[in-house]
Amino acid sequence: MSPGDEVVVALDVGGTGMKCALVRPDGATVHAERHATDAARGPEAVVGTILDVAEGLAGKARADGLTPVACGIAVPGVVDEARGVAVWSANVGFRDVPLRDLAWERLGLPTALGHDVRVGGLAEARLGAGRDAGHVLFVAIGTGIAAAHVVDGSAAVGAHGAAGEIGHILVRPDGPRCGCGRPGCLEAVASASAIGRRYAELSGAPATAAEVTDRAAAGEPLAGRVWREAVEALADGLATGQALFDVATIVIGGGLAQAGPRLFDPLRTALRERLTFHREPRLVAAALGDEAGCLGAALLALDTLAKESR
Numbered sequence: 343m344s345p346g347d348e349v350v351v352a353l354d355v356g357g358t359g360m361k362c363a364l365v366r367p368d369g370a371t372v373h374a375e376r377h378a379t380d381a382a383r384g385p386e387a388v389v390g391t392i393l394d395v396a397e398g399l400a401g402k403a404r405a406d407g408l409t410p411v412a413c414g415i416a417v418p419g420v421v422d423e424a425r426g427v428a429v430w431s432a433n434v435g436f437r438d439v440p441l442r443d444l445a446w447e448r449l450g451l452p453t454a455l456g457h458d459v460r461v462g463g464l465a466e467a468r469l470g471a472g473r474d475a476g477h478v479l480f481v482a483i484g485t486g487i488a489a490a491h492v493v494d495g496s497a498a499v500g501a502h503g504a505a506g507e508i509g510h511i512l513v514r515p516d517g518p519r520c521g522c523g524r525p526g527c528l529e530a531v532a533s534a535s536a537i538g539r540r541y542a543e544l545s546g547a548p549a550t551a552a553e554v555t556d557r558a559a560a561g562e563p564l565a566g567r568v569w570r571e572a573v574e575a576l577a578d579g580l581a582t583g584q585a586l587f588d589v590a591t592i593v594i595g596g597g598l599a600q601a602g603p604r605l606f607d608p609l610r611t612a613l614r615e616r617l618t619f620h621r622e623p624r625l626v627a628a629a630l631g632d633e634a635g636c637l638g639a640a641l642l643a644l645d646t647l648a649k650e651s652r
């Protein structure tokens with residue numbers, strides 16, 4: 343067996359789909375597949391699918407003459423990485439699922455369980471847009487907003503597995519109510535879904551965040567206002583993040599990052615206006631797209647393997 347034959351079985355489980363891959367230790371993906379999560383079936387069925395897919399991937403690796411050495415699984419929600427437990431997830435329905443041990447038993451491979459955004463940040467910090475930065479804040483902006491603070495290649499987990507919930511920084515005390523129950527959280531104002539919601543509320547017509555961005559760029563005043571409000575709230579959240587973490591690079595990922603300069607130009611300016619003595623971080627778009635979760639799950643599994651063999 344040569345080291346080039348080794349692969350990690352990696353899964354990134356989301357509310358609607360699972361991105362799955364065989365990843366080499368250097369981060370190269372040698373095989374990728376996608377499956378439906380179909381969360382409506384309930385958490386037990388989802389766990390069954392995760393284990394079947396992981397086992398199938400390990401079998402595929404062996405059939406191709408590769409050696410699966412570890413398994414990494416990323417899930418959303420609250421994740422206790424030390425115990426390998428998916429503690430809570432709103433969109434997949436996990437409640438205290440010992441997913442790491444279940445996969446370890448089924449596959450006979452050392453397995454690591456991670457949080458989707460934290461491992462995404464791990465991948466961006468080590469292989470993507472934050473490479474060589476040392477201190478990176480990865481912020482994923484889509485349906486919600488979450489972040490990962492990565493220092494020297496490892497992401498802070500927090501005492502309760504809930505570090506990085508930047509989407510629930512209070513930015514507008516009199517703002518719209520957040521999914522968590524409190525009014526004014528960053529993600530209730532500036533997530534892609536919040537932007538679409540706000541525009542619909544003011545215009546009476548539904549729109550996606552991408553449509554709001556386009557209309558704002560085309561000079562539509564209402565869309566421009568909604569976009570500006572969102573960018574300002576984001577800058578407030580990022581300024582708080584920078585005050586806490588003093589990072590070299592902020593990597594923005596998720597659907598909203600696809601707005602490109604329409605997001606990054608005004609956001610950079612708004613963030614600069616809010617910083618006093620803090621150093622301005624480099625603000626860049628994520629580089630790995632929706633592969634980040636899978637690559638990060640593989641990296642986490644390799645880290646675990648390295649710790650075990652020490």
Ligand SMILES: [Zn+2]
Nearest residue numbers: 510520522527
């Ligand atoms: Zn909230």
